Amino acid sequence: xxxxxxxxxxxxxxxxxxxxxxxxxxxxxxxxxxxxxxxxxxxxxxxxxxxxxxxxxxxxxxxxxxxxxxxxxxxxxxxxxxxxxxxxxxxxxxxxxxxxxxxxxxxxxxxxxxxxxxxxxxxxxxxxxxxxxxxxxxxxxxxxxxxxxxxxxxxxxxxxxxxxxxxxxxxxxxxxxxxxxxxxxxxxxxxxxxxxxxxxxxxxxxxxxxxxxxxxxxxxxxxxxxxxxxxxxxxxxxxxxxxxxxxxxxxxxxxxxxxxxxxxxxxxxxxxxxxxxxxxxxxxxxxxxxxxxxxxxxxxxxxxxxxxxxxxxxxxxxxxxxxxxxxxxxxxxxxxxxxxxxxxxxxxxxxxxxxxxxxxxxxxxxxxxxxxxxxxxxxxxxxxxxxxxxxxxxxxxxxxxxxxxxxxxxxxxxxxxxxxxxxxxxxxxxxxxxxxxxxxxxxxxxxxxxxxxxxxxxxxxxxxxxxxxxxxxxxxxxxxxx
Amino acid sequence: xxxxxxxxxxxxxxxxxxxxxxxxxxxxxxxxxxxxxxxxxxxxxxxxxxxxxxxxxxxxxxxxxxxxxxxxxxxxxxxxxxxxxxxxxxxxxxxxxxxxxxxxxxxxxxxxxxxxxxxxxxxxxxxxxxxxxxxxxxxxxxxxxxxxxxxxxxxxxxxxxxxxxxxxxxxxxxxxxxxxxxxxxxxxxxxxxxxxxxxxxxxxxxxxxxxxxxxxxxxxxxxxxxxxxxxxxxxxxxxxxxxxxxxxxxxxxxxxxxxxxxxxxxxxxxxxxxxxxxxxxxxxxxxxxxxxxxxxxxxxxxxxxxxxxxxxxxxxxxxxxxxxxxxxxxxxxxxxxxxxxxxxxxxxxxxxxxxxxxxxxxxxxxxxxxxxxxxxxxxxxxxxxxxxxxxxxxxxxxxxxxxxxxxxxxxxxxxxxxxxxxxxxxxxxxxxxxxxxxxxxxxxxxxxxxxxxxxxxxxxxxxxxxxxxxxxxxxxxxxxxx
Numbered sequence: 001x002x003x004x005x006x007x008x009x010x011x012x013x014x015x016x017x018x019x020x021x022x023x024x025x026x027x028x029x030x031x032x033x034x035x036x037x038x039x040x041x042x043x044x045x046x047x048x049x050x051x052x053x054x055x056x057x058x059x060x061x062x063x064x065x066x067x068x069x070x071x072x073x074x075x076x077x078x079x080x081x082x083x084x085x086x087x088x089x090x091x092x093x094x095x096x097x098x099x100x101x102x103x104x105x106x107x108x109x110x111x112x113x114x115x116x117x118x119x120x121x122x123x124x125x126x127x128x129x130x131x132x133x134x135x136x137x138x139x140x141x142x143x144x145x146x147x148x149x150x151x152x153x154x155x156x157x158x159x160x161x162x163x164x165x166x167x168x169x170x171x172x173x174x175x176x177x178x179x180x181x182x183x184x185x186x187x188x189x190x191x192x193x194x195x196x197x198x199x200x201x202x203x204x205x206x207x208x209x210x211x212x213x214x215x216x217x218x219x220x221x222x223x224x225x226x227x228x229x230x231x232x233x234x235x236x237x238x239x240x241x242x243x244x245x246x247x248x249x250x251x252x253x254x255x256x257x258x259x260x261x262x263x264x265x266x267x268x269x270x271x272x273x274x275x276x277x278x279x280x281x282x283x284x285x286x287x288x289x290x291x292x293x294x295x296x297x298x299x300x301x302x303x304x305x306x307x308x309x310x311x312x313x314x315x316x317x318x319x320x321x322x323x324x325x326x327x328x329x330x331x332x333x334x335x336x337x338x339x340x341x342x343x344x345x346x347x348x349x350x351x352x353x354x355x356x357x358x359x360x361x362x363x364x365x366x367x368x369x370x371x372x373x374x375x376x377x378x379x380x381x382x383x384x385x386x387x388x389x390x391x392x393x394x395x396x397x398x399x400x401x402x403x404x405x406x407x408x409x410x411x412x413x414x415x416x417x418x419x420x421x422x423x424x425x426x427x428x429x430x431x432x433x434x435x436x437x438x439x440x441x442x443x444x445x446x447x448x449x450x451x452x453x454x455x456x457x458x459x460x461x462x463x464x465x466x467x468x469x470x471x472x473x474x475x476x477x478x479x480x481x482x
Numbered sequence: 483x484x485x486x487x488x489x490x491x492x493x494x495x496x497x498x499x500x501x502x503x504x505x506x507x508x509x510x511x512x513x514x515x516x517x518x519x520x521x522x523x524x525x526x527x528x529x530x531x532x533x534x535x536x537x538x539x540x541x542x543x544x545x546x547x548x549x550x551x552x553x554x555x556x557x558x559x560x561x562x563x564x565x566x567x568x569x570x571x572x573x574x575x576x577x578x579x580x581x582x583x584x585x586x587x588x589x590x591x592x593x594x595x596x597x598x599x600x601x602x603x604x605x606x607x608x609x610x611x612x613x614x615x616x617x618x619x620x621x622x623x624x625x626x627x628x629x630x631x632x633x634x635x636x637x638x639x640x641x642x643x644x645x646x647x648x649x650x651x652x653x654x655x656x657x658x659x660x661x662x663x664x665x666x667x668x669x670x671x672x673x674x675x676x677x678x679x680x681x682x683x684x685x686x687x688x689x690x691x692x693x694x695x696x697x698x699x700x701x702x703x704x705x706x707x708x709x710x711x712x713x714x715x716x717x718x719x720x721x722x723x724x725x726x727x728x729x730x731x732x733x734x735x736x737x738x739x740x741x742x743x744x745x746x747x748x749x750x751x752x753x754x755x756x757x758x759x760x761x762x763x764x765x766x767x768x769x770x771x772x773x774x775x776x777x778x779x780x781x782x783x784x785x786x787x788x789x790x791x792x793x794x795x796x797x798x799x800x801x802x803x804x805x806x807x808x809x810x811x812x813x814x815x816x817x818x819x820x821x822x823x824x825x826x827x828x829x830x831x832x833x834x835x836x837x838x839x840x841x842x843x844x845x846x847x848x849x850x851x852x853x854x855x856x857x858x859x860x861x862x863x864x865x866x867x868x869x870x871x872x873x874x875x876x877x878x879x880x881x882x883x884x885x886x887x888x889x890x891x892x893x894x895x896x897x898x899x900x901x902x903x904x905x906x907x908x909x910x911x912x913x914x915x916x917x918x919x920x921x922x923x924x925x926x927x928x929x930x931x932x933x934x935x936x937x938x939x940x941x942x943x944x945x946x947x948x949x950x951x952x953x954x955x956x957x958x959x960x961x962x963x964x
Binding site: 140 | 490492494495496497498499500501502503505506507509510512515517519553554557558561563603607610611614615618619622623642644645646647648649650651652653654655656669670671672674675681682683684685686687688689691692702703706707710717718750802806807808811812813814815818819822831833834835840963
C-alpha cells in the first residue's frame, strides 16, 4: 500500500528567463512556432563508461500537474514584466508537445538525445528547468549507485543517506534512483512508503548508550526483535565487547527459540581488519555464518579495496556517497534547440562553439541501440534523423563522429529504438512501469554492456555514431556557420 | 505576496531505525525517559574557517506538521515489527521536547552544539533524521554561497543552479540558503515566490537561435524589455557579433528612449579575456558603464582568479557550484546522545572512540560567543554546562580543549548566548525572522569574524573552548570509560 506522492504543482519551479522568453515569444507572434529541443549530457560523472537514465516518472508527474494558479499569476504580475495577455495565456496553459525519452533504467551515453521535446516553443521552454532538474538528479544518483552496487559484487547494498541528502526530495528520489540501480533497500521510511522500496534499519549508537550496558541494550533488542536481530557492535569496542555481547545475547535469547541472528553491523574503525577478526569470533562463538554488515562513509573504491583485502562483509550500508554522489555531485544534462518546424519540414539548428564537444547535433532525431541478434549484446548506439530506419539486414557500418576514419561493421544485429513516445500532442501515451520492473530492466540492460565499458576508471568508450544523413546535415550547418 | 510553502507532513521521512528504536523504548517502558541530544559537525566543508547555520525555519515547519496519519500507521503495521500499542502511541504523537538552536545566518564552528534537543527519548529520536537533513543541507549551501559571495568582492551574485540541483527541494531551499549567505537574486521563480527572494533572468541561447539573426533576437528583446535589456552575447561570437549587435540594438531602441542598458552576459569562453575586450568595445560604442555579467561553471576560486587578472565583470551568475556545493557536497552534521535525565539531575553520556575528534562532549550544554565590548569582534566561542553563566567582569581565560596548554585571556568582553530557545516543552517559543533579516544578520555576523578566519584555504582556527567544569566532566567520563 503506497502513499500518494506529494501532488505538488511545480510549474513555477522554472528559471525566470524561461518566463521572460515565453512572454517574448508570445509578444512576437511565435505562439504557433514549433521547436525541437534535445536533452543530452556531455560528460559522464566519475569518469565512468555510461550513465543510467532515471527520473522520467517524476517528470511525467510534474507535467501532469503543470498549470498556473491564481496566486502564481498574481506573483508574476507583481514581478512586473508581463502583459495581461501573456498572463491569460499562462492561466489557460495547456501542454501540446510531443516527448520522446529513453526509458528509466537504461544505460545512456554522452551526446545522445535522452529526452526530445517537440512543440510550441513557449511550452517547450517553460518545462526546460523541471525536466533538467528531474532527470539530472535521478540519473546522477542511479549512475553512482550502480557503481557502488557493482563494487559490492553481489552483496546487498542498503542506501542509508537520508540525513546527508540535499533536501527532502533528494533523500526520496535519491532512494528511488538508487533502488533502480540495484540497491536492495533504503533506510528512508517515507521512500519505502512512497515507492514500495524495502526499508531497513535496526539501531543507532544511542540505543546502546541509553541502556545501563551494551549487553542489556542488545538483550532488550533481541527480545523485542528476535527475527531482525542485527546488532551494532562498535559503540564501545567491536572486538572486546560488541561481538562477545552479541554472541552472548544470541545464545541466551535466539538460540533457545531456534532463530538465526540477522547479524552485526560495524560502523567505524578499519572494516577489513575488524570484519575478519569479528568473523573469527563469530565462528568460535558458534555463529560462523552470521552476516556482517559494514557502513561508515564507504564508496565504490573503498568497497573494492576492502573486498580485495578479504574483508568479511556480507552487506553494505552506504550513505552520503550514494545520496549526494559525493565525488561527482553534478549531472550536466543540457537542453538545446535542435530544429524549428517550417511548413512540413524542419529547419535544423546548431549551436557552434570553439570547443568541439560543445557543438550540438541538429535535427529531430531518433536514438537506436545496435544489438547482437544472438546474445543481445549492445554493440553501439546510432543516432538518425527522425524519418530514417536503420537497415541491418546486411549488417551495418558505423563511423565515429569525431574520428571519422574509424569504421566498424556489425552483422547479425538489429536496431532497437530507444526513443520512446511519452507524450503525443500533449497527451500522455506512456505508462511508467512499476519501480521493481524498472530495477529489473536496469539489471538486464547492464548485462548487455561489454565489461570494458563498465570499468570504474578508463572504461572503453562505447560508440555513439551518427547516421550518414545526420552527419552530412551537421557538416553542412557547420560549414554554413563559418 | 508569497506563496505558502508546500505544507508537507514529513514525519515518515525518518531512518527506519528511529522507528525500531522508538518502538523498542516504548516496549521497554522508556516512554518517560528524558534524553539530551546535540547536533554538531566535526569538519568544515572546503577546508574553510566557519560554516553558516541555516535551515532552522524549515525544521520548525517540519515539527509543526509532525504527526502520523492513518495511511502511515497502516504502512508501518504492514512493515511488521510494531505493536498496536506503539502504533497507537504514534497516532496520538505529541511533541514535548525542549529545543535550543543557533539562529540562522550565524557563523558556527566544529564541535559546537548548534541544535540541542531535550525530551522523551522516543520523540528526540523520531525527529533526528529530519533535523539533520534540513540543517545539513541548508548550512552546506549557505556556507558555500558565502565563499562565492566573498570571492566576488561586492559584485552581485545571482544563484542560477536550479537545473543542476539535487531535486526540487534542493533548488528551493538551496536558493534560500544562498540568499541568506549574500546572493542577491535567484533564477528560480518558485523560490522567489515562496521566500520573497528577488528573481533574475533574461534569455538563453535558444532565444537568439529562434530568430533569423542575433540582431533580430536582440532587437525584439530590447523592444519587449527595454528596462531589463541584458543580452546574452556568446551564442555565435562574443566579440565579433554579440557585443556589436548589442550596441547596435541599444543605439536603435534604448538610446532614443533615454534608457540605460542592463548589460551583457558572457556564458562561455575565457571570461577574463572576453570581458576585457568586451569592455573596450562597449566603451568605444558609447556604453562604457554597461554592466558585464559572467556565468559558466564558476566557483570561488575561478572568480578570485578572474578578478586578479582584471576581468571586467560587474556581476556573476553561479549555478551548480553553489546549488550542490560541488567541491564539498556533504555537510556532516551528526546527532549524538549527551545526557539522560535522572531525578533532578542529568547522567552525562559520552561516545568514546579511538579517533580523538570523534569523542563527543557530554552534558546538557550552552554555547556562548565571547565578543569584544567595544568592537563586537568575535574572540572565541565557549561551551558551558547548562547551568553555568560565564563571568566576564574581570576578563575570561580560555584554553584549547585539545592542546590544553594553550591559554588565552580576554578582557573587556561579554558572553553572548547563542543557544536560543526554540521549543519549550513542545511549544514553539521562537518566531523565525523574515528572510531578509536573516540575510542582514548573516552579513553583520560575518563582519565580527577575524579576517584570518574567513580565508578560503588554511584559515586560522577559531577557538571553541570548554568551560573548566565541562572539561573536567568530559575527562572524568573518559577515564571511567577506560
